[in-house]
Amino acid sequence: MEKEIIEEIYRVVDEYFTEPELNKLIKVFVEEKNVERSTWSSITRSVHGMLGGDSPAIHRAAALTEVVMLALDMIDDLQDQDNWSKPWMSCPQAYTLNGILGFLITFMGELSTFNTGDSSQPALPAKEISRLLARAVHGQQLDINGSIQTEQDYILMVQQKSGSLIQLACYMGYALIEHLDQEQIDRLNELSYCIGIIAQIGNDVNDLQRYDVKNDLLQKKRTLPILFLLEDSPKEFPILTEYYEGRVSKEDFLLKKLDCLAYVKASGCLEYSQIIQALYKERAEKLLETIPDSLWKDQFVAVTIG
Structure with a gap:
């Protein structure tokens, strides 16, 4: 900051x-x-600047x-x-x-x-900000209540949980600019969702390879790479399925931690997740092409999609 x-x-x-x-x-x-x-304030400031704001x-x-x-x-x-x-x-x-x-x-x-x-x-409408925060809370609830079963469920959850927060950070910048057209706002909102998905997939890939308690497998989360893993685990690594179904304790599962990490690396789940991530990054780059080049735009790219 x-x-x-x-x-x-x-x-x-x-x-x-x-x-x-x-x-x-x-x-x-x-x-x-x-x-x-933390880069949240940089997102707000850079959006304001790259859209011509001077508040x-x-x-x-x-x-x-x-x-x-x-x-x-x-x-x-x-x-x-x-x-x-x-x-x-x-x-x-x-x-x-x-x-x-x-x-x-x-x-x-x-x-x-x-x-x-x-x-x-300049105004920052509290109702719109509250709506975005409520969407993020909704996404967080989907993340923790065990309702994610498919890739589509995951993408919807991430759009709400992570995408809405990126959108909020952007909104805090562009709401202070008068006379933005709706088409420009719609493109920025879609860009926010893409950035949220890119960031969340990156976090999920990293968390899956951790050796400590923050590994998402121990929390029985269903992230994009884990959904990929669970499809083949009944045959390839059955203890993972058994752990998720509650038939194996966390203590017994931890005894197979190194084997599980080896299975993660060999499964192709990391590569698959990175391909999906790249597709959203490609879409984000196309949306960014509609915004004139500037130092503010360069800063926005640096703190979002890198």
Whole structure:
């Protein structure tokens, strides 16, 4: 995050939370996200710039993007019960919940300052932002409730879970620009979904090859590469199917961890996932061709599809 984004986040944290311990803890969470080199605010700012925006309020909007995304990241870690190195997972859970509430309260409170009815003040419609957040929550529910059975289910879930968040980060930038045509907005929304799918597949491929508890197999998730694995596992690696069906315990499955990782590498699931990822990247690049070249566009590409 850029220095002015961090300073803006700290400003609103100081305004809303004067209890010293909670104020300090929330800033620890922010700094952890900064160490990760979070790019959410860069997406908001670069979209604003590449579409011709020049609002002096864009850095405030970008800071709010980081605030709400950090709250959602923390919720995701609590639901998955992993990422134990993060300060919001190592502190008392009650403190983490207060931190999440703090970020959400700050986000909604500051969002209202954009919607004063003053024609000289750019607006960020709360209803549209809430709709995008609700879609992301819907996608998260699909991810954790075991309803994903097919590749189509997976793509729909990712469009809602990851794509809606990319769309939100973009919206926080382009909503501050007047007179954008609907066709341009529709292309940017489709681009957001493509970027979300590209990023999620990349994360899922990486998580499947991990040796620790964050490996998605241990959580019995059904990501794109895992759906591919499960098709052949009854014949090729039956203990995986048995584990997913609850006929083998996690402890017994862990005894076959190295064999399972070897099966993952030999199965072709990683290559298949990368092919699907490449198809969405090709579509994203075609959509980007409709946007004039600029340094802002270069920055947007760098922080999204690389």
